[in-house]
Amino acid sequence: MTIEEIIKKYSNKLDRLDLELILAHSLGKTREFVLVHQDYEIQTVKIENLKFKISQRIKGKPIAYITGHKEFYGLDFIVNKNTLVPRPETEMLVENVLHFIQDTRYKIQDTRIVDVGTGSGNIIISLAKNAKNFKFQISNFKFYGIDISAEALKVAKKNARLHGVEKKIKFLQGNLLEPFLRNIKPSVTSHHSLIITANLPYLSKEIYQSAPIDVKKYEPKSALYSAEGGLAHYHELLLQLKTSHVPCSMFHVSCFLEISPEQKNPLSKIIKNIFPTAKISFEKDLAGKWRVCKIEIQ
Ligand SMILES: C[S@@+](CC[C@H](N)C(=O)[O-])C[C@H]1O[C@@H](n2cnc3c(N)ncnc32)[C@H](O)[C@@H]1O
Incomplete structure (x- = not known):
């Protein structure tokens, strides 16, 4: 034929x-x-x-699971049934972080970028690949990718090798920020900056139930669904940060969280409860829907 x-x-x-x-x-x-x-x-x-x-x-099997590949931020990523298929809207989170670092007001050179719920590694690898364009010395940036799934991390590591950034990124397995915070020495000074990126599971029960059958049948539920109206993971992540032995006053902490549009107000409430003085802002995606929450904790 x-x-x-x-x-x-x-x-x-x-x-x-x-x-x-x-x-x-x-x-x-x-x-x-x-x-x-x-x-x-x-x-x-x-x-x-x-x-x-x-x-x-x-x-109904997603095309990316058939070919084993998905393009994200102009790069090719290996995916399998243990990883979410990277979504185009998540590119906006990468854009936001890159703009933030390129911003002339951003003066902190010793920066750790931690991607929580890294999946295929698409976010942290795109950041590490584009780091060569940062105006600061790349050696002053350290990259981390965390996931609770060992299988997802295997894929992330393969992708890091594929893009030649395996030496730049440390991959850690564990619950949210815990494996990163555990290893931080309390000796860090205020010259350090911590940038957290997270596209964690954020679908509420209702939204998950109404998701297309292709998504529910083929993509891991543990990568999509979260309790508390989809905000349980982000809530716990912020609490980990607050109660860690590393006080936020020692770091300039900035978080970039991907959200579902209706979570703008409930997430703001959670943040204000935990970090009353944090600066919170939201960005809309190309469809005009709230998609990225930025939190600056001083
Ligand atoms: C929505 S997917 C996002 C994957 C990838 N960052 C992306 O943008 O395509 C969420 C990821 O969070 C991971 N995850 C779920 N619960 C977690 C937890 N408690 N701690 C760390 N990672 C978690 C899942 O395994 C999954 O890889």
Whole structure:
């Protein structure tokens, strides 16, 4: 069978782009190749596997889990069933952190950037890759990626190797900030800055229940759902920070949290209860929905 014949056979059952991506992946070629070489004869040994992948997609399996890859912030990331598929809206969180560091008011050179709930490592790897553009010495930045899932961390480490930043990022397993805070020496001074990024599970019970079947069937629930209207993880993270042996007064702490739009007010309340003097702001995504919460704790 040729590429053209496959496309003809399945084009009424599957999105054209998905078909092209599956073809490219199965043939070990680029999507451009698939587009240009429609008369390419597919080897018989490859046909069964190709049809199997197409049938998985028809049943709703996300394309990224079929190809094992997803693009995020212009980089290619390996994903599998243990990691969430990185979402385009999360690129905004990376943008916000990069702008924050590039900001002329940002003068602190000794900075630790900690990504909590790192999953495939998409956020921290994108930050570490773009760190070469920071106006400060990159040696003054330390990067950490934390996840509770050992399986997700295996993928994150592979991705760090793929992008040549494995030496820059320390990956730690544990509950939220705990593995990072445990290792911090109380000798840090106010010249240190801690930037926390987190795209933790934040879907409330109701939103999780109404999520598309593809999401519920294939993506890990532990990466999506959180109690307390979706805010239990962020609540606990802020409490860890507050009660840690490392007082926030020793660090300039800035947190960047991805949220669901309706969480703006309830999250603000939680933050004010724990850090009454914190500076809180929110950013909207391209669709005009509140997406990133920025907290500055002095
Ligand atoms: C919404 S996913 C985000 C993954 C990735 N940062 C991204 O943007 O695609 C949330 C991640 O948080 C991790 N996670 C869930 N509970 C956690 C906890 N208590 N401590 C650390 N990580 C946790 C999950 O394993 C999952 O990888």
